[in-house]
Amino acid sequence: MRAVVTRVDHASVTIGGRVNGQIGRGFLVLLGVGPHDTEETARRLADKICNLRIFEDENEKMNLNLEQVGGSLLVVSQFTLYADTSSRRPGFSGAAKPDLAIPLYETFMDHCRSRGFTVEHGEFGAKMEVDSLNHGPVTILFDTDQT
Numbered sequence: 001m002r003a004v005v006t007r008v009d010h011a012s013v014t015i016g017g018r019v020n021g022q023i024g025r026g027f028l029v030l031l032g033v034g035p036h037d038t039e040e041t042a043r044r045l046a047d048k049i050c051n052l053r054i055f056e057d058e059n060e061k062m063n064l065n066l067e068q069v070g071g072s073l074l075v076v077s078q079f080t081l082y083a084d085t086s087s088r089r090p091g092f093s094g095a096a097k098p099d100l101a102i103p104l105y106e107t108f109m110d111h112c113r114s115r116g117f118t119v120e121h122g123e124f125g126a127k128m129e130v131d132s133l134n135h136g137p138v139t140i141l142f143d144t145d146q147t
Helices: 039-050 098-114
Strands: 002-015 018-023 026-032 062-064 072-077 119-121 129-143
Touching: 002 039, 002 072, 018 072, 018 119, 039 098, 039 129, 072 098, 098 119
Parallel strands: 026 072, 072 119
Antiparallel strands: 002 018, 002 026, 002 129
């Protein structure tokens, strides 16, 4: 799995002119699923992101995690994180097909919810407009194939 995690003051996703999900302080997570990912991969990545200490403490050091700041997650499916950019027109055959990707996208969100977090989301495969106010900015990349 691949994820781009941005620390935000607020974020929302709109589909067809209607807000589908929105959060205040927390993480905007753009999540891509690869063809070899499993439920265990999704759970491990969810744990890693939920424990990520990138919020500032009273000394302006990045020491606090999502739970400590009462944050939420907005998760948006993003198959383009698996783009093959070896040519000028990207290919996306490296991303998992929907029959694998959708359940793992759901597993990721369910695991975050089971840890007590509010999780808002987009709609898999929909054309979405994502709006966010990045704080910092702080953006972290995750690739489970490289850990």
